[in-house]
Amino acid sequence: MTHERAEPDREKVEYELRGKTLKVYAHLLRVDSSGVREIQRDLGFSSPSIALHHLEKLERLGIVGQDNLGRYFIARKVDVGVLSAFTSIGRLTLPRLGFYAAFFTTIAIAYLLESGASANLYAVVGTVGGVIVFWYEAWRAWRKRPF
Structure with missing residues (x-):
C-alpha cells in the first residue's frame, strides 16, 4: 500500500x-x-x-x-530526471559515469604499465574502448546538467 x-x-x-x-x-x-x-x-x-x-x-x-x-x-x-545521472559529494556534483570512467582509466593504465609490450590486443582494445565510451557519456551528462 x-x-x-x-x-x-x-x-x-x-x-x-x-x-x-x-x-x-x-x-x-x-x-x-x-x-x-x-x-x-x-x-x-x-x-x-x-x-x-x-x-x-x-x-x-x-x-x-x-x-x-x-x-x-x-x-x-x-533523484529524478536528469538529476539521476549525477551524484553529490558535499557541494560538488559530478556525473555518475565519471566514476566508472576514472575506474576504467586507472585499470587501463595499470594494465598497460604491468604488461608492457606483451599486452593482449583484445584486452587493450576492450579496456580503452570502455574508457572512451564512459568518458564520452560522462561529458554528455555534464553538458546536460541543470546547474
Whole structure:
C-alpha cells in the first residue's frame, strides 16, 4: 500500500521538477540556503515573483522548506530526471559515469604499465574502448546538467 502511494508522488515530482523549477532546485542544492531575491539575481530571473513562484511549487512538493528568516533550503533531496545521472559529494556534483570512467582509466593504465609490450590486443582494445565510451557519456551528462 505504501508503494502505491510513493509512485504517484514520484511521478508528480518528476513532472513538476523541470525548467525553471529544476534550476531553482539545483541552485538550492549548491548553496545551503537562499532568499528569494538572491535566487532571482543568481538565476537571472526578471523579477523576484518568478523565483517565489518556483520556490512555492517546490515547497508544495515537500522538497524545499523555509526558515524563520524567510530563507529557503532543501528539505528533501530527490533523484529524478536528469538529476539521476549525477551524484553529490558535499557541494560538488559530478556525473555518475565519471566514476566508472576514472575506474576504467586507472585499470587501463595499470594494465598497460604491468604488461608492457606483451599486452593482449583484445584486452587493450576492450579496456580503452570502455574508457572512451564512459568518458564520452560522462561529458554528455555534464553538458546536460541543470546547474
